[in-house]
Amino acid sequence: MVRSRFGLAMVLVLPVALAACGPREGERNLDSLDQELIDGNSAGNTRDPALMSALQDQIMVDPTLASQANNDAVRPPAQPYSGAVPADGIAGGARAGAGAGTSEAVKSTPAPKAGGCAQCDAARESLTLGALAARQKDPRTADCASKMRYSTRWVQRLPADLPLYPDARVSEAAGAEGGGCALRAVSFATSASLQSVLDWYYTRTTNAGYSAEHEADGAEHVLGGTRDRDDGAFALFLTKRGDGGTDVDLVANNGR
Template identity: 35%
Template structure:
């Protein structure tokens, strides 16, 4: 899947690798308004209920100060990991229950997806047939159903979606939190929201898939080459 390169001062932007380890074919440029959304999504105010009162009357996006067109570097230290886990635990009301063992599956279509549109086709959710008509902007990351919102303090790299002819959202983000913890978080939230949840794995990646009424979803998680968790959330029919 195409990933946006983080721009670091004094260094050239490099293409992030796809989930399977192959080089992405291109990198999307970050618009200033997208950078503002990405900054807000990564801000602890977005994921910490104790800071909600600071978020301009609970607005979905709150940005203040100068906005940089570069993606913020992801914090991967122990403090950042603990803070993200604590925020996740508050959202689900405590430590998540164990996720049932996974059934075997072939995740090749997900590993080989190089664009958000290809990821949506692989997911086969309601609206996947509209994948070729999605638009790309980080604002789609704010339009996920609550049980599937970006893991606390996750770094959104790419988001796409459509409300024309279908309702589809595709979001790619990274987290310093281990795959098992992110997996348990989504499993707990989805079960609590009464979505059906199927867990499958090919040994390297994990997939949660299910639906509620006319809404279908896929959450695809795997470790990336930097030791971070790479995640793709696809929701259709929302």
């Protein structure tokens, strides 16, 4: 009786043990997938040629970027990866050309008027383009300043007679549209000298029918004016930079 029970137990345990020794269902699936990939590389196989080409093609490597990867190093790279912002002069031509890319005969800006520069104080005390617009002499500009919204798209809607300087690099832009407002404001930098930028805008604005008044306080200059036929007004704030270039804020109430 004991022997029969022992035999029965062995009969029940043996299939379980054999099943444990065999491959699991997941392992069989992985094996079959591996075999399918191997078969896919064999000649004459009818699998997707685009897929096989993608699997068998060599990996493209950019040697310039690969040299910066430093994947196997314990320490971080000795220097940052190259991705610096180009210098302001990368556009070229604005510093050298008197006309800054236009056919206009550039006129010299008159010397700044005596008696201080109230607009220079406004520029120094304004932290945003909206605050700067709110302190303008033109009532329409000041009234629309509270409606200004910030986006670089406003650069594309500057007045046609008050465009960006040719090699300008925009850092911020804002504008207001509707309800009698067509206000535009933009901050930009250029590699051109302050006098070159000042003369360029003086030429364009006076040729377009604006009056133009020049004020200065040390390295800060302001050129502003109005136009009677459409109540247009503009103010240009220029500051000389240490590298010889110029930082500019432009505010105009007659945008497109």
